[in-house]
Amino acid sequence: MSQQQTSNTITLRGSAQIICEYLKYAINSVLFQRGLYPPETFKAEQQYGITLLLSEDPEIKKFLMNLLSQSEEWIVTKKVRKLSLVIINVANKEVLECWDFNVQYEDGDPTLSQEKNETVGTKELKKIQQEIRDVMLQVAATISYLPFLDCRCTFDVYVHAKPDCEIPDKWAEAESVSIANAQNVQLKSFSTSVHKMETVVTYKLVD
Template sequence: MTSVAQASSTENVITLRGSTDVVTDFFYYAVNSVLYQRGVYHPDGFAREAKYGITTLVTTDEALKKYLDNVIKQLKEWLLEKELQRLVLVIVGTDSGDTLERWTFNVHKEERPALKDGSNAGDQQPRKSQKAITQEIQNVIRQITSSVTFLPLLDEPCSFDLLVYTGNDATVPSGWDDSDPRCIKDSSEVSLRSFSTKIHKVDTVVSYKNKTDEELC
């Protein structure tokens, strides 16, 4: 095997820590994108940044950056401990107090089947090119960007909150409080694309208020 082939093979190996970094980076840019596209913060408070081969928008508000950084740091710990189940961004009308949108990022641990020779595929490090992962994430971010074309107009000032779902064995640091799920009455749901690192798979779903009698969470 040539040195070039060896390098390429090594680059495609996915570790738990590497996958965790990919997933939490996605969370950061996805949350920023939602906050910008849905007008939760004024557009002047965002700066352009090249990421995933496209132009993304990230907050320049220092307080918001600090808040997101602290959340992402904790999400990394729970991912490494295999306790993180989902991250939910809820958008709430400040006048009505209603939950208007609920962006759910579900995290699945990918199971690898047994090999034909009977050995455990889980003993082998999974492989997937960074290019393939980046392309999948790019597609999700593009869908978030285009969400303004199918989501109802938010016609009142809004705030947001982040809800985190973990397993029962997760250690919850001080300063984190229990919350109700902020379900949406009279809601519809749109599933966006998913991406996979071969260790984690992340599905994105947005639910929003409409005129039906259904309650979706």
Template sequence: MAGQLTCEGITLKGSAEIVSEFFFFGINSILYQRGIYPPETFTRAQKYGLTLLVSTDPDLKEYLNTVTEQLQDWLYKCQVQKLVVVITSIDSSEILERWQFDVECDKTVKDDNVIRNKSPKVIQEEIRSVIRQITATVTFLPLLDTACAFDLLIYTDKDLQVPEKWEESGPQFVSNSEEVRLRSFTTTIHKVNSMVAYKKIDS
């Protein structure tokens, strides 16, 4: 049976795909859970052994697809440091929540010839835990009782060519905030640490 040994390995390209796909589903989950778009504009999708909700809004879908494609390219080049989802009140422009995903990349992996031994199943389980936590945050995050909008911030290496339509932005922190750390996951090439900061409600 020589030659039958197969290795479930992760390459740089595979890792970039896994992480950008996580961001696609993670952002959709945040937008649904936090009520940024009406619930009827979401449809169910099966992923990571979970039933997730994905937007059917044509403009939002196109925007998120564009962002995740660009992210995949930057992740492949190990140029992404973090992705942030900022939720703002439309009326007051006040920042109410800031979801931060820090990305660490093993820059010693330069090409797809390097294969890391980690089972895709184990990575899926780790991602499932993060998504479940995003879903569960509605139990402790303050209710967003005002119409809200969201922004995506992507922190990249300084010398990066940024697409024309993308704008420079400040960090957009939440003032007077509380923070909750969420789980992390790793492909062994990219590691993603998650947290959410939200506005403290004065009691």
């Protein structure tokens, strides 16, 4: 854990790192649980007091590292509204599922923030990790009753950022996601006291 914190003080940067670390594990969990890649390409890792799985595919690791390092910078400057993990049918390009990770910006500890001249929070890291663990357990439970993906699928991640963000090389603007006959499930949220993360999955109901 590389969060900048002392005496339960969590900085804006430290909070953004926690958010992006959660996103790394959540995205990997969905990729594994939804069977987009062979289970043997994932490795088990202990985090938040539970066992989680991370892809060892070099391309996926590189993709997520670039995505989340850029997202962290934008979250620090309050330029990200949400990230969306979309699962797409390879054959017809139809979006079958969308995991929205909504980022909200909180005030932290107003008195301490004024003193330090930046947004800081005082929530205990242990408490934050407990909340994230509860969300991760719910992600796994939710996946168990989503419709079976009976086709070859791929994924992409969209970052919903403010228009004035400078788009990195090899990134492209994407169309908004639309799922026909959609149903959604709101998962638990967690808060660092500087940022709040809400997770929602939208999926296509099978006829």
